[in-house]
Amino acid sequence: MSKIRVLFIEENRLLRIGVAKMLNAEENISVVSATGSGEAFVKARKTPPNVVLLDLSLKHQDTLTVVSSLKKEFPGTHVIVMDLNPEDAEVVEYVRAGVSGFFLKDAAFHDLLSTIRSVVNGVKVLPPSMTESLFSQIVEHVIQSSRGSQWPPDVKMTPREQEVIGLIAAGKSNKEIASELNIAVYTIKSHVHNILEKLALHTRLELASLAHSQETLKEAS
Numbered sequence: 001m002s003k004i005r006v007l008f009i010e011e012n013r014l015l016r017i018g019v020a021k022m023l024n025a026e027e028n029i030s031v032v033s034a035t036g037s038g039e040a041f042v043k044a045r046k047t048p049p050n051v052v053l054l055d056l057s058l059k060h061q062d063t064l065t066v067v068s069s070l071k072k073e074f075p076g077t078h079v080i081v082m083d084l085n086p087e088d089a090e091v092v093e094y095v096r097a098g099v100s101g102f103f104l105k106d107a108a109f110h111d112l113l114s115t116i117r118s119v120v121n122g123v124k125v126l127p128p129s130m131t132e133s134l135f136s137q138i139v140e141h142v143i144q145s146s147r148g149s150q151w152p153p154d155v156k157m158t159p160r161e162q163e164v165i166g167l168i169a170a171g172k173s174n175k176e177i178a179s180e181l182n183i184a185v186y187t188i189k190s191h192v193h194n195i196l197e198k199l200a201l202h203t204r205l206e207l208a209s210l211a212h213s214q215e216t217l218k219e220a221s
Contacts, residue, residue: 003027004120007049008034009066010082011059019053022109029116037061041073049077051116053103056083064097071098078119091126095205101125122189123173124204155198164191168204169211 006023008031010016020034033043037058044052052070056063067079078100091102100119103112115125157165160181167177174192178185192204201207 003030004051004116005030005032005047005049006051006053006116007032007040007044008053009037009040009058010034010053010055011036011057012055019109019112023113023116026113029113037066040066041069044070044074044077048074050120052077052079053116054079054081056081064093067094067097067099080115080119080125157195157198161191161195164188165195165207165211168192169208171208 006029008016008020008023010019013036016034016036020031023029023031032047032049033039035043037055037060040052054063054066054070058066063081067081070077070079079098080101080103081094081099082103082105084105094102101115101124103115103125118125163181164177167180172180174185174188178188181188192207196202196204196207199207199210201210
């Protein structure tokens with residue numbers, strides 16, 4: 001099985017070296033480069049990473065700009081932002097920019113491994129300590145900003161796709177949806193992929209937002 005290629009962008013040299021050494025000790029992970037912000041794109045172009053671990057507190061570059069540039073140049077790469085205590089508003093902005101996960105620097109190393117492996121499998125990750133306080137705020141922020149979004153009138157969903165949309169809007173994971181509908185997780189993933197393509201959306205969060213806005217419009221009519 002091929003290894004997960006990780007690009008580690010961190011200005012603290014000791015932290016960079018230490019974490020890179022621990023990651024390289026894992027069987028299925030290879031750190032293609034551990035660098036400060038300056039050489040990040042040069043390294044990424046030489047060996048495109050599956051995952052970028054990115055320090056939120058870069059001193060000489062705007063991290064949000066770095067995320068946007070990474071996602072534009074390497075759309076298949078998953079970005080994990082690391083910080084001690086990100087602000088709620090920052091989390092919202094990074095979600096919009098395409099970040100796949102957040103990792104608190106004071107968490108355990110096994111949590112970092114779990115975050116890396118989860119985002120590679122398509123899971124969006126918030127640390128447990130942040131989930132309850134932030135997820136609802138993130139969703140609400142996106143919903144409020146997209147009020148008035150219209151469901152394309154020519155888009156037709158199958159009954160099963162409609163069920164999946166409702167469960168995603170309720171905040172269910174693929175695993176939870178599969179269990180509730182008694183079908184395989186990979187089948188759910190296929191449904192989600194088809195739904196996003198039909199609606200020209202990119203993320204589950206955008207889908208949840210659109211579904212919520214449509215319910216609001218129905219209730220108001």
